[in-house]
Amino acid sequence: MAVGAARGENAAREEKALREMTNRLVDDYGEAHPPERVEAVVGAVRKRFEGHAVRDFVPILVERIARRELDPKRSKNSAGQVDSSKSEPVAANGESDSPDGHGADTTSVFAAVAGRFVPARLVENKRVLGVAAAGVAAVTALGVILAVQQSDSPSDGGTAAPALTTVRGVVGSEKSAFFDDPKVVDALGKHGLEVDVEPAGSRQIATSVDLGKYDFAFPSSSAAAERIQRQRGVSGKYVPFSSPMAIATFKPIADLLTQAGIVQTGATTTFDVEKYLSLAEKGVQWTQLDGNTAYSVPKNVLVSTTDPRTSNSAAMYLAVTAYVANDNTIVRGAKAEDYAVSRVSRLFTRQGYTESSSDGPFKDYLANGMGTVPMAWIYEAQYVDAAVHNQLKPDMVLMYPKPTVMSQHTVVPFNDKGDRLGKLLTTDPDLQRLAADHGFRPTDVSLFTKATAAHQVPVDPNLVNQVGPPDYDTLEHLLDGVAKSYN
Structure with a gap:
């Protein structure tokens, strides 16, 4: 009973620290990201630590990673340094060891050092954690870590490990x-x-x-x-x-598009780009699809992408749709470029705001459900990674566009x-x-087929229906053409 009560108290303290940290990040990044985006990032990062027995440093580590993802321009701290962002990391008990409450506690220092120098198995070592919990100074903690790391490595006659x-x-x-x-x-x-x-x-x-x-x-x-x-x-x-491009969606959406003749189900689910392009060019909305009771939303039927002006995944989407728009032929020459842009630019401009990198839309997909992102253009690797790390919900579906493109x-x-x-x-x-x-x-x-089979992720290991992206100069011209469409 005492053990169970202690675990409950620890869990409550961790939840409190995570709530306070999330509110702090919302305040810090409110001008750059909506609260929903911040909460989605925190939720996704937190899932990386599920199942770890040692919980004391989870809020600190979640905050460090979340800050880096919300503000990519901010460099990582050098080894052994405490996070220098304007908000101080808070331990699971929500307290700081410094007299004024603003200085970094030794636990934060230890976590920062451990995250850089010690394999995961050593961070869970009770003897090392005991040293940190006792409040040993950062320099001492670093010495203990290095000593343990050396003793854990194979004996080499006393030769010190080489500097990294x-x-x-x-x-x-x-x-x-x-x-x-x-x-x-x-x-x-x-x-x-x-x-x-x-x-x-x-x-x-x-x-x-x-x-x-x-x-x-x-x-x-x-x-x-x-x-x-x-x-x-x-x-x-x-x-x-490498990773082929794919579409992350939900079973109700896949069922709707199956009825519309765009999606085909089987060992893996496929998405007919030509039929989709024809539907999107007409400006068809979800409410206009026959038999739609699962997603009756007055929005255009569109795949959500990133911004093609900044992100490769959107450029790959442009490569595929331009190929299909050009009568299933690789785009070459100014005339073909202009024609393709005239057909596919609305696939981007009708989306509204788009993120600058592929990490954001996929995290929204994982956290917010089909109400926000019914279909997301992603790297297959993102979906497989989420499946391996138990981040998918039961109704999530991976679709392969026909044709797709391999991202190297x-x-x-x-x-x-x-x-x-x-x-x-x-x-x-x-x-x-x-x-x-x-x-x-x-x-x-x-190695890929072994990993996906072990976690029962339905993937197509062969993907015969692929297109090559256009040459460098053509892709640049296509991207410039789409960029002009935003103005």
Whole structure:
């Protein structure tokens, strides 16, 4: 009974701390994001820590990750530093150890240090947590961590572990969860690397991000990578994994579109882009679909995308729809470009506000249901990753557009450190396996099929009906044409 009561009190304290933290983030980011968006980000981040036995540091870690996702321009803190954002992290009991209530407590320091240097299995070590709970100073905590880490590694005659080399990069936002994974951090650390990433839309990376302060860029397509290579005058690149584009929806929506002849069900669910384009061009609304009682909303039948001016996933949507609009032919030449833009630009402009990267719409899909996002254009990897980490609801459905396009996640190294990382991500068996666990299709596709089979995720491992994206210059012209349509 006493144990159960203690657990209940701890859970209540954690909920209180998370509520207070969420309110703080809403206040801090109110000008940039609506409250619903902030709550969705917090909810999605919190789910990453479900099942962890040690709960003391969960509110702190959730806040750190959520702040980075809500404000991608803010750099991660260096190893061992406390979060320097304007609001102080709060432990599960909602209190601070400093006399005035504003200084960082030793638990926060320990959590910040542990998150950078210690594998997940060591963070749960009771002896280490006991040291932190006793209020040992940050320097002492760091010494204990390093000592435990050394004793846990294989004996090598007393040779100290090599210092980690920090590699800084800017990555497509859909890869944030991969680089945040403690197992990935551990696998990279075994090779002497500490990877510090900032998320951004892939087209943002290629067009507006200052790349001079990074060792590598990791956009989500070969087209964006090619533009970066041209700008930086580099030729090297690595493609450690890929992901086809897909549509995340809900069973009632899939059933409605099946009746409309757009969706076909089977071992996997497919979405006919040509029939969809014909319907969307007519401006058909959900309320006009025959037999619609499940989603009677006076909105256009549209797939929700990101902003094509900043995000690669929207550029891939443009590549697919332009191909279909051009009589199922790759777009070439000014005449074909103008014709395709005239047919598909309304698929974007009628959506209203769109996010700059793919992470936002998918988190809205997970958190808010079909009332907000009935259909979301995503990377297959995002859906598979959510399924592997038990974030999906029973009525959620993955649809493959016919045709689809494969997005090649491409590392562009700017120096030797970036080259070393790109090579590791492409060749290291552990990192390839972890990429599959996050839903990506690594160079060894069998790792992907094994991961999806283990979690019973219905995917199409072959995807015969694919189109190649247009060449770099054509895609840029298409994107410019759609961008002009917003004015």
